[in-house]
Amino acid sequence: MKKQELIHLHGLLAEVGNYYEQRENEDIPLDEYEELGVRPTSIHKSKTDHKAAVFALAGGITSTMHGEETEDAVPASAD
Template identity: 35%
Template sequence: MQKEELLHLHMLFVHVKKYYEATYGDEVCTAGYDGLSISPVHIHKNKSCHKEAILMLGDELVSYLKSKGLASLDYQEYSTPDEVIAGQ
Protein backbone atom coordinates (compact mmCIF):
# COMPACT_ATOMS: atom_id res chain seq x y z
CA MET A 1 0.00 0.00 0.00
CA GLN A 2 1.30 3.43 -0.91
CA LYS A 3 1.86 6.10 1.73
CA GLU A 4 -0.87 8.29 0.25
CA GLU A 5 -3.35 5.42 0.59
CA LEU A 6 -2.32 4.89 4.22
CA LEU A 7 -2.90 8.59 4.91
CA HIS A 8 -6.38 8.38 3.39
CA LEU A 9 -7.22 5.27 5.42
CA HIS A 10 -5.86 6.91 8.57
CA MET A 11 -8.09 9.94 7.94
CA LEU A 12 -11.09 7.69 7.30
CA PHE A 13 -10.63 5.93 10.66
CA VAL A 14 -10.38 9.29 12.44
CA HIS A 15 -13.60 10.40 10.72
CA VAL A 16 -15.35 7.18 11.76
CA LYS A 17 -14.36 7.83 15.37
CA LYS A 18 -15.52 11.46 15.24
CA TYR A 19 -18.78 10.51 13.49
CA TYR A 20 -19.58 7.89 16.12
CA GLU A 21 -18.82 10.32 18.95
CA ALA A 22 -20.97 13.05 17.39
CA THR A 23 -23.84 10.68 16.62
CA TYR A 24 -24.01 8.82 19.95
CA GLY A 25 -22.51 11.41 22.30
CA ASP A 26 -20.04 8.87 23.68
CA GLU A 27 -16.31 9.44 23.74
CA VAL A 28 -14.34 6.54 22.31
CA CYS A 29 -11.28 6.00 24.47
CA THR A 30 -8.24 5.61 22.21
CA ALA A 31 -5.41 5.91 24.70
CA GLY A 32 -3.07 3.68 22.71
CA TYR A 33 -3.64 5.62 19.51
CA ASP A 34 -3.35 8.96 21.29
CA GLY A 35 -0.08 7.79 22.85
CA LEU A 36 1.44 7.37 19.39
CA SER A 37 1.17 11.15 18.86
CA ILE A 38 0.46 10.85 15.14
CA SER A 39 -2.44 12.07 13.08
CA PRO A 40 -3.30 11.82 9.38
CA VAL A 41 -1.99 15.34 8.81
CA HIS A 42 1.51 14.33 9.91
CA ILE A 43 2.55 13.61 6.33
CA HIS A 44 6.24 13.84 7.21
CA LYS A 45 6.01 10.65 9.31
CA ASN A 46 6.91 7.42 7.56
CA LYS A 47 4.60 4.68 6.33
CA SER A 48 5.26 2.37 9.26
CA CYS A 49 4.17 5.05 11.74
CA HIS A 50 0.88 5.57 9.92
CA LYS A 51 0.37 1.82 9.56
CA GLU A 52 0.87 1.34 13.30
CA ALA A 53 -1.55 4.20 14.01
CA ILE A 54 -4.19 2.73 11.68
CA LEU A 55 -3.92 -0.71 13.29
CA MET A 56 -4.03 0.72 16.81
CA LEU A 57 -7.00 3.01 16.09
CA GLY A 58 -8.86 0.26 14.27
CA ASP A 59 -8.31 -2.16 17.14
CA GLU A 60 -9.49 0.37 19.70
CA LEU A 61 -12.57 1.27 17.66
CA VAL A 62 -13.55 -2.37 17.22
CA SER A 63 -12.93 -3.13 20.90
CA TYR A 64 -15.10 -0.19 21.91
CA LEU A 65 -17.91 -1.17 19.56
CA LYS A 66 -17.77 -4.76 20.80
CA SER A 67 -18.02 -3.55 24.39
CA LYS A 68 -21.16 -1.62 23.43
CA GLY A 69 -22.63 -4.59 21.56
CA LEU A 70 -22.53 -2.72 18.25
CA ALA A 71 -19.92 -4.75 16.40
CA SER A 72 -22.07 -7.73 15.54
CA LEU A 73 -23.55 -7.06 12.15
CA ASP A 74 -25.73 -9.51 10.30
CA TYR A 75 -24.43 -9.93 6.79
CA GLN A 76 -24.71 -12.47 4.03
CA GLU A 77 -21.64 -13.78 2.28
CA TYR A 78 -21.68 -14.10 -1.47
CA SER A 79 -19.29 -16.23 -3.43
CA THR A 80 -19.49 -14.42 -6.78
CA PRO A 81 -20.22 -10.86 -7.91
CA ASP A 82 -23.29 -12.18 -9.78
CA GLU A 83 -24.79 -13.34 -6.49
CA VAL A 84 -24.27 -9.86 -5.03
CA ILE A 85 -26.23 -8.29 -7.88
CA ALA A 86 -28.96 -10.93 -7.65
CA GLY A 87 -29.22 -10.43 -3.88
CA GLN A 88 -29.96 -6.72 -4.20
Protein backbone atom coordinates in the same frame (compact mmCIF):
# COMPACT_ATOMS: atom_id res chain seq x y z
CA MET B 1 -0.19 -0.40 0.46
CA LYS B 2 1.48 2.88 -0.43
CA LYS B 3 2.10 5.57 2.17
CA GLN B 4 -0.39 7.94 0.55
CA GLU B 5 -3.10 5.25 0.65
CA LEU B 6 -2.32 4.54 4.30
CA ILE B 7 -2.61 8.24 5.16
CA HIS B 8 -5.96 8.33 3.35
CA LEU B 9 -7.17 5.28 5.30
CA HIS B 10 -5.94 6.91 8.51
CA GLY B 11 -8.01 10.00 7.74
CA LEU B 12 -11.11 7.94 6.96
CA LEU B 13 -10.81 6.00 10.22
CA ALA B 14 -10.42 9.25 12.13
CA GLU B 15 -13.67 10.47 10.56
CA VAL B 16 -15.43 7.20 11.44
CA GLY B 17 -14.24 7.58 15.05
CA ASN B 18 -15.45 11.19 15.21
CA TYR B 19 -18.81 10.25 13.71
CA TYR B 20 -19.27 7.39 16.17
CA GLU B 21 -18.39 9.60 19.16
CA GLN B 22 -20.90 12.25 18.07
CA ARG B 23 -23.64 9.73 17.27
CA GLU B 24 -23.29 7.77 20.51
CA ASN B 25 -22.25 10.75 22.65
CA GLU B 26 -19.45 8.55 23.98
CA ASP B 27 -15.68 8.93 23.82
CA ILE B 28 -13.65 6.13 22.29
CA PRO B 29 -10.69 5.24 24.52
CA LEU B 30 -7.70 5.84 22.27
CA ASP B 31 -4.80 5.87 24.71
CA GLU B 32 -2.55 3.73 22.50
CA TYR B 33 -3.36 5.87 19.46
CA GLU B 34 -2.76 9.13 21.36
CA GLU B 35 0.64 7.89 22.62
CA LEU B 36 1.82 7.39 19.04
CA GLY B 37 1.39 11.09 18.26
CA VAL B 38 0.60 10.38 14.61
CA ARG B 39 -2.38 12.10 13.02
CA PRO B 40 -3.72 11.83 9.47
CA THR B 41 -2.21 15.25 8.81
CA SER B 42 1.26 14.10 9.95
CA ILE B 43 2.44 13.51 6.39
CA HIS B 44 6.10 13.77 7.41
CA LYS B 45 5.76 10.64 9.59
CA SER B 46 6.83 7.30 8.17
CA LYS B 47 4.64 4.70 6.56
CA THR B 48 5.33 2.45 9.55
CA ASP B 49 4.14 5.16 11.94
CA HIS B 50 0.89 5.59 10.02
CA LYS B 51 0.39 1.83 9.88
CA ALA B 52 0.73 1.59 13.68
CA ALA B 53 -1.69 4.51 14.08
CA VAL B 54 -4.25 2.89 11.76
CA PHE B 55 -4.13 -0.36 13.73
CA ALA B 56 -4.39 1.45 17.07
CA LEU B 57 -7.27 3.62 15.87
CA ALA B 58 -9.14 0.72 14.30
CA GLY B 59 -8.63 -1.35 17.45
CA GLY B 60 -10.05 1.39 19.66
CA ILE B 61 -13.07 1.91 17.43
CA THR B 62 -13.88 -1.78 17.06
CA SER B 63 -13.41 -2.61 20.73
CA THR B 64 -15.79 0.20 21.69
CA MET B 65 -18.36 -0.96 19.14
CA HIS B 66 -17.94 -4.57 20.22
CA GLY B 67 -18.58 -3.58 23.85
CA GLU B 68 -21.75 -1.84 22.76
CA GLU B 69 -22.91 -4.94 20.85
CA THR B 70 -22.26 -7.12 23.88
CA GLU B 71 -24.28 -4.82 26.13
CA ASP B 72 -27.16 -4.80 23.63
CA ALA B 73 -27.12 -8.60 23.33
CA VAL B 74 -27.52 -9.27 27.06
CA PRO B 75 -31.17 -10.13 27.73
CA ALA B 76 -32.93 -8.24 30.49
CA SER B 77 -33.72 -10.30 33.55
CA ALA B 78 -37.37 -11.22 33.99
CA ASP B 79 -38.15 -10.24 37.55
